[in-house]
Amino acid sequence: MNLVLRRPSAQAPVHGHRSGGLTYRADIDGLRALAIIPVVLYHAGIPGFGGGFVGVDVFFVISGFLMASLISAEIACGDFSLVRFYERRVRRIFPALSAILAASSVAAWFLLMPAELEFFARSLKATALFTSNIKFEEESGYFDIGAQMKPLVHTWSLAVEEQFYILFPLLLATISRFAQRLTVPILIGLLTASFAASAWVVFHSPVEAFYLLQFRAWELLFGALLAFNAIPVPQRPIIRASLAAGGILLIAVTVFGFSERTLFPGPAALLPCLGAALVIYAHDEQGPASRCLRSRPMVFVGLISYSLYLWHWPIIVFSRVMAGRELSLFHGGLIALVSLIIAAVSWRFVEQPFRGSGSLVRRRPLFAGAVVMMIAVVGLGNYVAHHGGVPSRLPADVQKVYAATYDESRFSVPPCFADSDTTGPTRADIHAGKLCPLGVEGSNNPAFLVWGDSHSGAMAPAIDAAAMQTGIAGLFAGHSSCPPLPDVQLTPRGDTKRCGDFNRAVRDLITSRHIPLVFLVAYWPKYVHDAELPNEGVYFDPAVPAALEDRSASVAETLDDLMADLTRQGTKVVLVMDVPEMGHYMPEAISKAMMAGASTDVAPPWDYVEKRQALSRAILTSLAAKYHAAIVDPLPTICSNGHCNAVRDGLPIYKDADHITAATARGLSYLYSPFLTRDRSSLATARP
DSSP: OOOOOOOOOTTSOOSOOTTTTOOOOHHHHHHHHHHHHHHHHHHTTOTTOTTGGGHHHHHHHHHHHHHHHHHHHHHHTTOOOHHHHHHHHHHHHHHHHHHHHHHHHHHHHHHSOHHHHHHHHHHHHHHHTTOHHHHHHHHOOTTSTTGGGOTTGGGHHHHHHHHHHHHHHHHHHHHHHHOGGGHHHHHHHHHHHHHHHHHHHTTTOHHHHHHOGGGTHHHHHHHHHHTTTSSOOOOOHHHHHHHHHHHHHHHHHHHHHOOTTSOOSGGGGHHHHHHHHHHHHHOOSSSHHHHHHTSHHHHHHHHTHHHHHHHHHHHHHHHHHHHTSOOOHHHHHHHHHHHHHHHHHHIIIIIGGGSSTTOSSOHHHHHHHHHHHHHHHHHHHHHHHHTTTOGGGSOHHHHHHHGGGGOOOGGGSTTTEEOTTSOSOOHHHHHTTOOEEEESSSOSSOSEEEEESHHHHHHHHHHHHHHHHHTOEEEEEEETTOOSOTTOOOSSTTHHHHHHHHHHHHHHHHHHHTOOEEEEEOOHHHHHHTOOOTTOBTTOOTTSOOOOOOOOHHHHHHHHHHHHHHHHTTOEEEEEOOOOOOSBOHHHHHHHHHHHTOOOOOSOOHHHHHHHHHHHHHHHHHHHHHHTOEEEOOHHHHEETTEEOSEETTEESBSSSSOBOHHHHHTTGGGTHHHHHTTHHHHHTOOO
8 A cells, every 4th residue: 555654854864774765863872872871870879870760761762753753754655564664673672682581591590599580580481572561560660679689670661662663653554544644643642641641640550650551652652753843943053952952951850860769750751751852853963962972982882772771780680699789889880881891792793793784684584583582482481480480400408498488378378368469358358257267267256366467477377376276266367568557647659548448347347246356466667667678688788777767656646546446345455566677588598698608697686676676666565555455576586695596497487588487487376375375265255
């Protein structure tokens, strides 16, 4: 068919292609350098580049402009080919991507523990299928500690682009055929809709706003609109130079002014996108900004920017894994330099042989190789994920230690436990008393209830064992990241309502069933300080001070109200102090120490634990005295004589950084037996 779309103005020439006759713009390669340098320095932990992540947004604008220019030029010539378009994408994307997937897979096999390797395998599959943005959105946010240990998390942006380019060429071709004059209005409409959606969802689900195509498409469309010269470029050099300089200034403001605390993307992403758009729109050839962008160093970095983007993040992640800690300023800078060198080699010997009309690799073997690569990567990912990260890679004694990672009871997972994805007991289940039983089963008169967050699920086997020995029945009500505090104000956004609905249903159940005894179990230090430990997980460093800011007002007030309410209705309350946080993921840390022949005494020092626990312990002690409530304190079973233990009988006490294993919990049943055996007759005969 005769596809016609107005050729982009000669004012906006871009990288050349035989069909479009478009000329090369060195300033765009310089703009690529301006995008990638902050990304690398931000990821490497170089101070001052807190907003370096906006470089990805600059790339989106550049990509949208280049692709729209090439596609529309071919359509204008009546020479657009979808096959040729995807051939260019394969030549551009697959060679370096294949190399980084292969290198990362080898490094992951030797350096990652099974759970880590299993996560890697799933991300490997998603990356090969260009769905990694969806996968990482399901798993976690970009700035959490989980993201910092995922070697392929940065491939989310490739997935967004490729998903966009499945649809965009077809969109332009269709518009050209049926509504050529409406090209710009249609693109503006789509951009506006995507931007509005992003601006709304970033306040409600920032992780979705960050990763998903529908909330990022406006950035690519922003660049695409530039290809149609809807606003003619000023002819006066001084105006064009000013526009380019203003664009660079906007990008600089976001790079140096934004941080992880910036609500992003949403409206905040408009600044770096507008900055990139101004540079492209100005097409300045004489001003100081243009001379900087067109300089040989900037152009070179821009040329290797794709390889640099792919290689720098896995190098950083695996360097952290080998070091067992966050990188120092020196090591971060060294890694940035090494990444630059590797990227240059990758660009010359991996990318270039596949690029351009002079490539010796023809279309059919190119597509066949891409398909084979995807099948092989997906197959490898499936194998590793199916085998749980292949723990057989580890020595037998290390496998035994690492198995603690999976030592959790039924009370820590659905259907007994309500997870953050809404699986587990519903409000209707709770009102009906359809909760997992503790102790003996078959009783319609629960003598007690265990209520709390994930730490209650970890501790529940202790109370379950004590109740079994005592011969009484209870119920378990646990919800992820929800302390047993109805109506408490929590962060991040959204948790307050979710937790409030769950907790009010549990409180109503206690009242309606006249449950005589309630154990309140929670990750108390997290809530009173509104923070977990810094770098908790693989890279924990006790030399970094723990969060000790007093943020307890809402927690203390709500717990006070709850205990007053329960006491008035005759329910006895037992407050369970929290176990000490370990910081490290214990099975991983101990396993790695064993393999390195190092000490397995990896628990944080006592003074660190003491300071972190002090505020929550003081609040619980005060409220227990006020309402004559009892306290269970498991801390002395883990820490004594100024020292905390990470290992008992050769096995980790914790399954991760702050949840004890089910075996450890069962060994603590003696702490709860006195509260269940005391007044046993009154508990056993409690009536609804």
